[in-house]
Amino acid sequence: MADNYPQPLLVDTNALVARSLARAGVDRMFGVVGIPVTGLANRAVAHGIRFIAFHNEQSAGYAASAYGYLTGRPGILLTVSGPGCVHGLAGLSNALANAWPMVLISGSSDQRDVGRGDFQELDQIAAVKPFSKFSVKATNITQIPSCVFQVLDHAGSGRPGGCYLDLPSDVLHQTVTEAEAEKLLIDAEKERKQEGVKIVSNSEIEKAVSLLRKAERPLIVFGKGAAIARAENSLKKLVETTGIPFLPTPMGKGLLPDTHELAATAARSLAIGKCDVALVVGARLNWLLHFGDPPKWSKDVSFILVDICEEEIELRKPCLGLVGDAKEVVEMINKEIKEDPFCLGKSHPWVEAISKKSKENVLKMEAQLAKDVVPFNFLTPMRIIRDAIVGMGSPAPIVVSEGANTMDVGRAVLVQTEPRTRLDAGTWGTMGVGLGYCIAAAVASPDRLVVAVEGDSGFGFSAMEVETLVRYELPVVVIVFNNGGVYGGDRRDPEEITGPYKDDPAPTSFVPGAAYHTLIEAFGGKGYLVGTPEELKSALAESFAARKPAVINVTIDPYAGAESGRLQHKN
Ligand code: ADP
Ligand code: MG
Numbered sequence: 001m002a003d004n005y006p007q008p009l010l011v012d013t014n015a016l017v018a019r020s021l022a023r024a025g026v027d028r029m030f031g032v033v034g035i036p037v038t039g040l041a042n043r044a045v046a047h048g049i050r051f052i053a054f055h056n057e058q059s060a061g062y063a064a065s066a067y068g069y070l071t072g073r074p075g076i077l078l079t080v081s082g083p084g085c086v087h088g089l090a091g092l093s094n095a096l097a098n099a100w101p102m103v104l105i106s107g108s109s110d111q112r113d114v115g116r117g118d119f120q121e122l123d124q125i126a127a128v129k130p131f132s133k134f135s136v137k138a139t140n141i142t143q144i145p146s147c148v149f150q151v152l153d154h155a156g157s158g159r160p161g162g163c164y165l166d167l168p169s170d171v172l173h174q175t176v177t178e179a180e181a182e183k184l185l186i187d188a189e190k191e192r193k194q195e196g197v198k199i200v201s202n203s204e205i206e207k208a209v210s211l212l213r214k215a216e217r218p219l220i221v222f223g224k225g226a227a228i229a230r231a232e233n234s235l236k237k238l239v240e241t242t243g244i245p246f247l248p249t250p251m252g253k254g255l256l257p258d259t260h261e262l263a264a265t266a267a268r269s270l271a272i273g274k275c276d277v278a279l280v281v282g283a284r285l286n287w288l289l290h291f292g293d294p295p296k297w298s299k300d301v302s303f304i305l306v307d308i309c310e311e312e313i314e315l316r317k318p319c320l321g322l323v324g325d326a327k328e329v330v331e332m333i334n335k336e337i338k339e340d341p342f343c344l345g346k347s348h349p350w351v352e353a354i355s356k357k358s359k360e361n362v363l364k365m366e367a368q369l370a371k372d373v374v375p376f377n378f379l380t381p382m383r384i385i386r387d388a389i390v391g392m393g394s395p396a397p398i399v400v401s402e403g404a405n406t407m408d409v410g411r412a413v414l415v416q417t418e419p420r421t422r423l424d425a426g427t428w429g430t431m432g433v434g435l436g437y438c439i440a441a442a443v444a445s446p447d448r449l450v451v452a453v454e455g456d457s458g459f460g461f462s463a464m465e466v467e468t469l470v471r472y473e474l475p476v477v478v479i480v481f482n483n484g485g486v487y488g489g490d491r492r493d494p495e496e497i498t499g500p501y502k503d504d505p506a507p508t509s510f511v512p513g514a515a516y517h518t519l520i521e522a523f524g525g526k527g528y529l530v531g532t533p534e535e536l537k538s539a540l541a542e543s544f545a546a547r548k549p550a551v552i553n554v555t556i557d558p559y560a561g562a563e564s565g566r567l568q569h570k571n
Helices: 011-021 037-048 057-071 083-098 123-129 141-156 178-191 202-214 226-229 232-242 265-274 285-291 310-316 326-340 348-369 379-390 405-413 434-444 456-461 461-469 518-522 533-546
Strands: 010-012 028-031 050-053 075-079 102-108 134-137 162-168 175-177 218-222 246-248 277-281 302-305 322-323 398-402 420-423 452-457 476-480 526-530 550-555
Touching: 010 011, 010 178, 011 037, 011 075, 011 141, 011 178, 011 322, 028 037, 028 057, 028 434, 037 050, 037 075, 037 526, 050 226, 050 434, 057 075, 057 083, 057 102, 057 226, 057 420, 057 434, 075 083, 075 178, 083 102, 083 123, 083 162, 102 123, 102 348, 102 379, 123 134, 123 162, 134 141, 141 175, 141 178, 202 277, 202 302, 202 322, 202 326, 218 232, 218 265, 226 232, 226 326, 232 326, 246 265, 246 322, 277 326, 302 310, 302 326, 310 322, 348 379, 348 405, 379 405, 379 452, 379 476, 379 533, 398 434, 405 452, 420 434, 434 452, 434 461, 434 476, 452 456, 456 461, 456 476, 461 476, 461 518, 461 550, 476 533, 518 526, 518 550, 526 533, 533 550
Parallel strands: 028 050, 028 075, 075 102, 102 162, 134 162, 218 246, 218 277, 277 302, 302 322, 398 420, 398 452, 452 476, 476 550, 526 550
Antiparallel strands: 010 175
């Protein structure tokens, strides 16, 4: 009977989530499928969203967080319920710590079975609470568009961060008619709103400019908040019109080229130790900047903080806080300076002092780097990698870096000339981010080569994702600094090696000579084992030109290097 009448076209929750995401401009999704979200991944693909399927939600979550940072739009992680959501917390918490926009979407138990020991049951809303800016459970299909837009808008506005959307499996199976779906979407679109950001007043801008103008030793510091705001051109103008030296944080590197004549990177201790006014743009005065405290900073330094987050400014109590988007605030500063321009000039004593110290330090470092040390220390292969990366020109490769020594040496030696081309362990010092970040970078910037320079420990956290690289044919070259462990080798004092398990390998060591390059060969990727400058140069030349997934396993002397200067006292 019913067949005689046209049936209304039905839309299920999976399709409505995918459609809402696509309508909001989401174009990529990272995750691991399974019950109850496989249909959602398939629907997302059908709605034009590229779904990158991982082996582990942890890596996929790191990818989503980095994708959010690189694009300035929330990266999406899709996971199954219970343990999938718990693995996803790694990415969510990483997004929160780094202030990167991300949304975790997890399936969850059927609402009727909650509390009865359902399959993968967990109170996921409670689990995500410490790690999310905002979370919501959709309890009915009619809430879907509104919930999707809310998590995206909270994640991407104000101080970016991770948000969570919970999709119970019973809701995933509900349907509405096509007409109802469209109405729900349109109504929810009308209600979308961004978090309001207080915008700095003109008098505050005038005060900032006056402080900078009167300063004897001004410094401009910028970080990943400036990167996410895409403030590079405004910052370049500010630096070049005023002649004030600048210092990027590790991921701020590249907003202005490291090779810029006003870069104070190689004179960091002098710059932060002696500056009298520091304009800090989108960077927190946390451990990475020694909390802004003496003795690293002068006790008399006046901080001008530019941050989108008012609480951040309240926390740090700077001399002057400018709340707002980094790019907008720096543009306002530029406009104010234009009224009455000033420029320190090359012969200004402060500029000269920074420049002189930088040149001295660079010469010292280059003298170290010039030696070919075999078996490899950290410096020799890092120099060879730096030269190969610089040789790629523009668009510059995105560098992913993690590890202890490998990251520290890499930060000092590798050169960043373009914005948002460095991803590292970040605010949280998160290890295991490497492969996820590589995949995010390759997907976010298809025109760029991605080069990971990782310790063997960092690589091991997510090494199976090399299969993901091969499957999606991503132009990623992973260089593993293989020193046989965390820090490398057995570094215990002889008196520490005692007790019934004294013959076990040291907690810091892995199998010596691990053949990491063969992992990617298992999936059809290219592996290289190198131990000399010639072998490394040839592997880099071949893999960079091929732009295909590769792992270069670099044998490093297990006893070369030591823990980061900033953290040594904690270990
Ligand atoms: P870094 O590690 O480079 O020092 P942080 O992550 O510590 O950077 O600091 C980034 C800061 O930038 C955060 O306090 C965040 O609130 C802020 N931020 C994020 N987006 C913006 C933006 N668009 N404009 C200004 N500040 C921003
Ligand atoms: Mg190691």
